[in-house]
Amino acid sequence: MYSTIIQNKNIRYYLIGGGVSRLGDVLSGMAFLFLAYDLTGSAIHTTGMAIAETVPYLLFGLIGGVIADWLPRKRLLIILDCIRIPLVFSVVLFHHFNIMSYAYLLLVSFLIQSIGCFFNPAHRAVLPLITKPSDRTAVNSLNDTVGRGVTVLSPIISVWLLSYGVIYFFVLDALTYFASVFCLTRLYFTEHNMQTEKSVSHVFLAIKEFFIWLKGQQTLKCLFILTFIVVFFNTWVWEVGLLLALTDMTSRSEEVYSILQGVFGVTVIVTNIFVPYFVKKMTIRIYLVGAAFWGTGILYYGVLYDVEHFFIGAILVGIGLPVSSLVRVYLIQSLVSENKLGRAFSSNAVLLYLANTISLTIFGLLASIISIQWLMISSGALILLTGFCGLLIPIMKHSKSGWRFPINFFK
The missing domain is CATH 1.20.1250.20 (MFS general substrate transporter like domains)
Structure with missing residues (x-):
């Protein structure tokens, strides 16, 4: 089953690009916290950095969904990744020339997470456009497996990168965005925007x-x-x-x-x-x-x-x-x-x-x-x-996906 799905070039590039980008996001998320603590030595400032990584989704999450519905998704995803590359590289440059400040690091973190508010719903919305309904469960499983695999793999990579320095987290993150852009350019599908x-x-x-x-x-x-x-x-x-x-x-x-x-x-x-x-x-x-x-x-x-x-x-x-x-x-x-x-x-x-x-x-x-x-x-x-309670009380009896329809547990 999986071997047949992987032969689909669209799905293959979607999974690879998404997995690589996810790895970069996880590593940079840790790196922002590490660097914030290195710069300030303050638990409060480090907590502020963590907040800067979550607040954008509460502020712009719903707006990001609208933009993902309005604009051509492939083009939007490529543009957003291209914006993130110089933002991440700016951290590397500021650190190299010893002009990095906590305020700038906080701003870059906030901007990158804000871009994610627009990128993530658009990326999620692409998957149904490149899969058949009969393959969707398997593709979703593969997509989630790749994401979970990255989460398991990231601590190992982080330990290796820490031996060279926190700043290399950002170098790898920028490279993952390049890889994501390449994979996105290889996707071909038809979409009808609002x-x-x-x-x-x-x-x-x-x-x-x-x-x-x-x-x-x-x-x-x-x-x-x-x-x-x-x-x-x-x-x-x-x-x-x-x-x-x-x-x-x-x-x-x-x-x-x-x-x-x-x-x-x-x-x-x-x-x-x-x-x-x-x-x-x-x-x-x-x-x-x-x-x-x-x-x-x-x-x-x-x-x-x-x-x-x-x-x-x-x-x-x-x-x-x-x-x-x-x-x-x-x-x-x-x-x-x-x-x-x-x-x-x-x-x-x-x-x-x-x-x-x-x-x-x-x-x-x-x-x-x-x-x-x-x-x-x-x-x-x-x-x-x-x-x-949900299983015992047929709260979905009037829904097409509710209790009146059989559940196909097996092939």
């Missing part, structure tokens, strides 16, 4: 139009609500809670946490590879099955609360998370027309960032009065409950 007035006021009208349309889409509304709930209860207990718990349990917490993330990443990759062999048609019901596995994993390591059980819980999360993620992408691709895809993917991204931000804020405050273990238990139980 024929409408294009002005600043019409940007917000286009966003409003999308959400009015979304109100009548029961499946997508349910999908977005479920995504917000699950991500909200997952983010803190997975990204922060685990590390804090390991700090209390072992003196090698950072090392164990890195290994744990590696096990999780490998599990996600394996799940992504095998899902298309068993699931041909993605539905909300399969999303809920994935969420149930996801919640079970968090509940498991919350109840047993021990290092070895953290690994078993991470494996369960590594099975459930990619299943739900693949369903979310597939349903957006299947249920949203070409001229709304950019706004759909940008809305999804903004929702994820919003859920992450609220989760980190609220759970960070709760952690001062409630034990980490109980936060894990309650979060896992609520995700699991969400999955079971």
Whole structure:
């Protein structure tokens, strides 16, 4: 199955370009934090750099989706990558001539992430244009596998680059943008952009139009609500809670946490590879099955609360998370027309960032009065409950992707 798909030149260049670009993004994201700390020695300033990497998506995420729907996507992607190249190289030059300042580094980080707000929805919206519906599940799996593989690979590359200096992160990042541009020029597809007035006021009208349309889409509304709930209860207990718990349990917490993330990443990759062999048609019901596995994993390591059980819980999360993620992408691709895809993917991204931000804020405050273990238990139980309630109550009975239609789990 995969060998046949890879023979498609469009898909091959899409995956290679996206994977290489993703690697550069991950490495530069770390490099901005490293360099900010080197320049200031301040935890507050380093936190400010981290905020500069997330705030743009809350500010410009929805606008980026509109632009991705309005303009020719291939040309837009190439232009955005070409803008990012000199921005990244400017950091290298400023560092080389010893004129780098924290303010300039903050500005470049903000600009690069802002460009990502326009690049990412356009890039996501290209995939349905170069794939057949019957291949989409497998291609989505490959795309997510490449992204997860990059996440697993990046710590190894970062350790190697650190032996030469933080600035080489930016050199490699700029080279990945060159590679991305090359791959994008090799893509060939037909697209039909939105024929409408294009002005600043019409940007917000286009966003409003999308959400009015979304109100009548029961499946997508349910999908977005479920995504917000699950991500909200997952983010803190997975990204922060685990590390804090390991700090209390072992003196090698950072090392164990890195290994744990590696096990999780490998599990996600394996799940992504095998899902298309068993699931041909993605539905909300399969999303809920994935969420149930996801919640079970968090509940498991919350109840047993021990290092070895953290690994078993991470494996369960590594099975459930990619299943739900693949369903979310597939349903957006299947249920949203070409001229709304950019706004759909940008809305999804903004929702994820919003859920992450609220989760980190609220759970960070709760952690001062409630034990980490109980936060894990309650979060896992609520995700699991969400999955079971969705499976037991036919909330999608009026939807074409709902309970009235059979689910094709096997070939």
